[in-house]
Amino acid sequence: MLLEIHPEHPQPRYIARVVECLRQGGIIAYPTDTTYGIGCSIFNKKGIERIYQMKRREHKKPFSFICPNISEIARYCRVSNMAYKILKRYLPGPYTFVLDATRDVPDLLVTRQKTVGIRIPDNRICIEIVQLLGNPIVTTSANLSGEEPCGDPRSIEDVFGHQLDIIVDGGLLSTDVSSVVSLVRDTPEVLRAGLGDVSWCS
Template structure:
């Protein structure tokens, strides 16, 4: 069984997988399983009121879990896959616990082959929060992943710059990270 199949097996049993992305190591769990999501909050010692983003494999999966309009679609097609998290209205299929009561959800399409393969093979979104304790150092290497997990996929040293988080409802940058300047220019010059 290869590492992708092992990761899918762990995710299918509400387990936690640490996986490499184009930014940092992420902590993945089945984004439709309350039990798995609660394990992520416990592992990170994260406040339940704080939302957790998800990762999807493509725009079709993103559209299946969120409500996006034409201007959001234009942004998504321009910046994803890549080191950007978009905050968009969540469909009812997304558990409330992930949205922190906001009914919006942060979504990434990682530009990393392993992350995308895991999500594609699992055929559902997974959580996309960093594999560290809340407030801890962003994990660039497997050694810096400080949370309990069932499987770690070693992707070597990663770039380490967090994704830029963009609220596409208000068209504002929530957290500056990779590509922030390029995103600002895009938001300023499009409707």
């Protein structure tokens, strides 16, 4: 089901509707500051498994998740002084930062190295959803694994159909992906160059 939400002034009743869907175990597609993402609550184990299946994605590739603010990141990740300064400078923005996970992160989202990827996109719709929900949501690009990300909500509906409970239509977006930067060690390491500038890592 497509649900149009204003990108600059998200309607509270629609945000509440999406959050209720997530609380009931639903899976949604939603806009970020790069392209569209697919997600569910990070505590929805069945939902996470469903996303793996619908994307045809290997389980050895854990999903990242979206937090509403840096304080929330500190609950789920170990944040050094160096990492905190970087997070404060570049978030919200088109970055996924990899950090050591705490025990609060569900096992399905943790890598073998006990790390996790986190995002705070510069997008009002998805941030308001996460804030009202009260916990992070999974984030992975809205596409089948190995294919191009999708920035058109109607194309997402064509690909995934009724596998998604709600497709939040926040307008047409790019097909860009976030830059992925590891902050596990003292020196930032670029794992993927995307929309976010990574020249500061060198």
